[in-house]
Amino acid sequence: MPVLTLTTDWNQQDYYTGAVKGKILTSCPDATVVDISHQIQPFNLSQAAFVLRNSCFHFPPGTVHLIGVQALPEPGKGFLIVRAGGHFFLSADNGIFGLLLHNEPEKVVMIPVNDPPDKSPLEQVLELTGYACELMKGTDPAILGEVVESFEKRTPMRATIDESVINGSVIYVDSYRNAITNISEELFRRVSKERPYEILVQSNYFKIKTVSKTYSDAPEGEMLALFNSLGLLEIAIHNGNASELLNLKVGSTVRVRFSDRKM
Incomplete structure (x- = not known):
């Protein structure tokens, strides 16, 4: 069919x-x-x-x-x-x-x-x-x-690496108002090399010190980051509206900054 x-x-x-x-x-x-x-x-x-x-x-x-x-x-x-x-x-x-x-x-x-x-x-x-x-x-x-061989192609927003920083951005806000970024788990693991890190949301205004496995790892109403089913870094609030409360929209900056000392 x-x-x-x-x-x-x-x-x-x-x-x-x-x-x-x-x-x-x-x-x-x-x-x-x-x-x-x-x-x-x-x-x-x-x-x-x-x-x-x-x-x-x-x-x-x-x-x-x-x-x-x-x-x-x-x-x-x-x-x-x-x-x-x-x-x-x-x-x-x-x-x-x-x-x-x-x-x-x-x-x-x-x-x-x-x-x-x-x-x-x-x-x-x-x-x-x-x-x-x-x-x-x-x-x-x-x-x-x-x-034809030639047709119009737009270029997607991609995360970039600058020394010990991954510079990413929000590429999608889902129906739960979670902000999905273009930072993949594969890129995160490759750059991390098991170093300590902090996730900077909206420049340095909000900071997250760890990546959660599930939304419930954080207390209700608290901000968290996790890698979603697509393998992309997602910024969320447990049972909350991250997009509105953190003023996140497509194009908003999300960075991961690594320190030089080992975890």
Whole structure:
């Protein structure tokens, strides 16, 4: 049974989602349509990439992922079909694949659009569902457009190392208002070398001296840091709202400073 996922910034109350689902099921009545998220902040490609990257590859190989964030191409650009990791992704050529994929895609196909467009924004997205249905039927994406080597890629925010400091930042705030950073456990262990450390949140204003294993390691209402299920350093408050209370948002600074003496 073919599977198609939707990741958009349309919100559930908008009619766009219903129109797209109806079009998909009319063209591909056997398809299973799964909502990954319709709560992406408007035009927020980084948030969309984070949510999709950490969920899409749990779906069966051959799943088609339709991305409706910054859904319309800029003048002179088109839509892309990208095959990566045995999955297919459809999106405007807006840079999201540089944020979404760790490795180079297996194939990229450009679907051209008229410039200026002769269809409304919704009509263009509905037209894209036809390509999604072709992919679910097993059609080679190369038949659907032009294979290209060059396309827009945005660069994700990465943690950097400066002597004995890891300089990171918040890349996502989850529904519990925990702040997830771009500091990986692998990077932390590699730089640490079992040295003492302190985690500095919002410059030097808040300091954490240890990494917890669970949220309950800290007393209720207290700040803590842990490595989450993604292997990323997360700043939280036990049963509290870290984002609001610590004034954390995407882009906020989080650093890990190591001392030279051994633990």
